[in-house]
Amino acid sequence: MMLQVKDLSIEFHDHLVPETVVYDFDLQMEPGEIVGIVGESGSGKSMSALAIAGLLSRKDMRKKGQILYAGKDLLTCSRKELRALQGKEIGMVFQEPMHSLNPLRKVGWQVEEALLLHSDLTKEERKEKALQMLSMVELKDTERIYRSYPHELSGGQRQRVMLASALICHPKLLIADEITTSLDVTVQAAILKLLQRFNKESGISILFISHDLNVVKKICQRILVMQKGRVVEEGTTEGLFENPKTEYTRELLDSIPKIRKLTV
Amino acid sequence: MNNNRKNHKLYIGLILAGLIVLLILAGLIRSPYPPQKMEASLKLAGISAAHPMGCDQFGRDILSRVMIGARTTFLIAFVTNAIGLFFGILIGALTGYFGGFFDEILMRFNDVMLSFPSILLALVLIALMGPGTYQVMIAMGIVFIPSYARIVRSEFIRFRNMDYVLAIRLMGGSHLRIMFLHILPNVKGTILTSLIIGFNNAVLCEAAMSFLGIGVQPPDASLGLMLSEAQGFLFRAPSYALLVGFVMICMILSFSLLSDSLKEVQG
Ligand SMILES: Nc1ncnc2c1ncn2[C@@H]1O[C@H](COP(=O)(O)OP(=O)(O)O)[C@@H](O)[C@H]1O
Ligand SMILES: [Mg+2]
Numbered sequence: 001m002m003l004q005v006k007d008l009s010i011e012f013h014d015h016l017v018p019e020t021v022v023y024d025f026d027l028q029m030e031p032g033e034i035v036g037i038v039g040e041s042g043s044g045k046s047m048s049a050l051a052i053a054g055l056l057s058r059k060d061m062r063k064k065g066q067i068l069y070a071g072k073d074l075l076t077c078s079r080k081e082l083r084a085l086q087g088k089e090i091g092m093v094f095q096e097p098m099h100s101l102n103p104l105r106k107v108g109w110q111v112e113e114a115l116l117l118h119s120d121l122t123k124e125e126r127k128e129k130a131l132q133m134l135s136m137v138e139l140k141d142t143e144r145i146y147r148s149y150p151h152e153l154s155g156g157q158r159q160r161v162m163l164a165s166a167l168i169c170h171p172k173l174l175i176a177d178e179i180t181t182s183l184d185v186t187v188q189a190a191i192l193k194l195l196q197r198f199n200k201e202s203g204i205s206i207l208f209i210s211h212d213l214n215v216v217k218k219i220c221q222r223i224l225v226m227q228k229g230r231v232v233e234e235g236t237t238e239g240l241f242e243n244p245k246t247e248y249t250r251e252l253l254d255s256i257p258k259i260r261k262l263t264v
Numbered sequence: 265m266n267n268n269r270k271n272h273k274l275y276i277g278l279i280l281a282g283l284i285v286l287l288i289l290a291g292l293i294r295s296p297y298p299p300q301k302m303e304a305s306l307k308l309a310g311i312s313a314a315h316p317m318g319c320d321q322f323g324r325d326i327l328s329r330v331m332i333g334a335r336t337t338f339l340i341a342f343v344t345n346a347i348g349l350f351f352g353i354l355i356g357a358l359t360g361y362f363g364g365f366f367d368e369i370l371m372r373f374n375d376v377m378l379s380f381p382s383i384l385l386a387l388v389l390i391a392l393m394g395p396g397t398y399q400v401m402i403a404m405g406i407v408f409i410p411s412y413a414r415i416v417r418s419e420f421i422r423f424r425n426m427d428y429v430l431a432i433r434l435m436g437g438s439h440l441r442i443m444f445l446h447i448l449p450n451v452k453g454t455i456l457t458s459l460i461i462g463f464n465n466a467v468l469c470e471a472a473m474s475f476l477g478i479g480v481q482p483p484d485a486s487l488g489l490m491l492s493e494a495q496g497f498l499f500r501a502p503s504y505a506l507l508v509g510f511v512m513i514c515m516i517l518s519f520s521l522l523s524d525s526l527k528e529v530q531g
Binding site for chain 1: 426431432436437446449450
């Protein structure tokens with residue numbers, strides 16, 4: 001078991017009245033697995049993901065339960081241990097390709113940043129590795145992209161750059177929060193293929209989050225359905241599609257346009 | 265057409281700023297007369313070829329005094345804003361980025377400072393330190409900190425939860441790295457425009473303090489001090505006050521115009 005989340009609850013304490021946004025969240029992931037989380041927007045997917053990445057502030061939020069990564073509880077371990085895990089073991093890519101890169105820094109600089117922080121490679125070695133990573137995410141003309149600013153790239157290109165920078169230190173778990181949501185369908189498909197390829201070749205586990213069941217079913221073996229901060233259903237992708245247990249899942253399934261027959 | 269107007273502002277601003285800079289630089293190299301040299305026969309003499317701006321109540325050449333006066337005023341505005349900006353960025357970045365209890369305390373203190381007219385606050389500080397050019401710089405610098413801190417803080421709040429900041433935190437980037445390598449460069453534009461406004465405020469604030477006699481002390485010169493001296497002879501030598509006022513207006517106008525066109529370029 002690489003990741004085990006037990007009874008995770010997340011409560012905001014930055015207002016007068018505490019607000020719980022995630023209740024009793026449970027999740028297990030094996031190495032190499034692709035697990036999906038679906039649910040309407042506001043259902044707590046991102047909050048759960050940020051908690052797993054250790055990115056929720058320890059001050060404003062109270063978290064109950066456990067997040068065990070390789071046996072270590074991310075909620076109670078020291079900041080130093082958390083830092084070490086975050087840098088090397090867990091990577092994350094976000095929804096908005098506009099906001100997930102610093103607009104004032106060149107792409108190459110940003111892709112290399114993790115290497116700067118976690119390795120003692122020289123400048124040339126870092127550049128070489130970054131270029132290699134950019135071509136791994138199937139970007140063409142990598143030299144030019146290396147020298148570009150984020151606004152000079154398309155949304156799809158930016159999302160690939162994000163992947164490159166998240167994967168450059170070879171994390172074992174990638175959290176992908178709505179990474180295809182702002183892309184058009186063909187680019188979406190290409191990014192999904194890319195994720196699958198990485199999963200096959202390097203055995204990386206992926207926690208894939210989307211509000212769109214149609215996208216999730218394409219790459220996930222297992223799916224969690226969330227509603228109003230709770231996991232309401234969990235099962236294999238086939239199981240879920242053939243025999244949805246809750247009304248909510250059925251509604252989500254119904255919202256998929258039936259142009260093609262389901263081919264799962 | 266819109267573009268044209270923008271260019272006008274930019275050009276006029278640049279020309280005025282150029283004139284002021286020229287005046288200051290010329291004064292640094294050599295003023296026409298020693299600025300402190302008094303000539304009894306020239307008391308309040310009018311404009312002439314030898315004294316293009318006339319002479320003041322002690323028969324000192326006004327042009328020469330405007331040259332060093334503009335320099336003093338410029339220097340005060342510069343140091344004031346440097347102090348305000350340095351501590352403002354430090355406080356704003358820390359409170360905005362980390363939030364929490366520390367932030368609350370400092371910002372309430374900030375509110376208290378902002379609720380007094382800045383002149384009043386500077387007055388209190390001067391009362392503690394005594395008048396003088398350096399004291400004015402320090403007093404005004406301190407008074408300027410809260411407004412910069414507030415601007416920087418709100419920008420840091422805007423950026424601290426941006427996805428790329430989260431991504432760098434996930435990579436294990438330190439808070440300092442995020443604050444000063446990632447967020448601060450994005451705040452540069454906002455800081456620059458407020459810096460120009462701050463600059464103008466400092467020029468006016470210096471004038472007000474010198475006018476009240478608690479700023480730059482004679483026989484030194486600053487635009488504010490000269491204006492307060494000229495006030496006594498408004499009817500006998502109106503050109504004195506008008507010319508000094510004109511230089512001050514040029515200084516302020518040039519920065520306003522530059523800041524305006526800068527804002528328009530930034531969109
Ligand atoms: N600072 C906050 N204080 C209180 N509630 C918040 C805060 N930030 C987000 N939330 C709430 O948390 C819930 C879950 O949000 P999120 O995890 O982003 O949903 P999803 O990613 O599934 O769309 C939402 O209902 C949102 O309103
Ligand atoms: Mg979300």
